[in-house]
Amino acid sequence: MNIHRAQEIIAADEKIEVELNGLPVWIDSVDPSRAVAKVHAEQNPADSRVVSVQELEEVR
Template sequence: MDMERAKEILNSPEKIEVKYRGTPVWIEMIDETAEKAQVHSENNPDDVKIVPVWDLDDRK
């Protein structure tokens, strides 16, 4: 995923399915300078990771 799409998803009022390496996640915040996103597992909000934005996928 590119940075612009990640920001669109983060700011969207709708739920948009995003996966990180096949696991559904929520984007919590984006660091544009580092091109990283803070995400947490959809099933476990305590499972927080910092991941490269380009490793996120919103394709069905």
């Protein structure tokens, strides 16, 4: 995924499914200067981490 798409997903009114290594995640924020996103596991909001935006995959 690219930075622009990650920012669009955050701003979207509807839920857009995103996965990290095949696991559903929610994008909390994006840092364009570092090309990273803070995400958390959908089923466990306490499980948050910062990952490269390129590791995220939109589920279509």
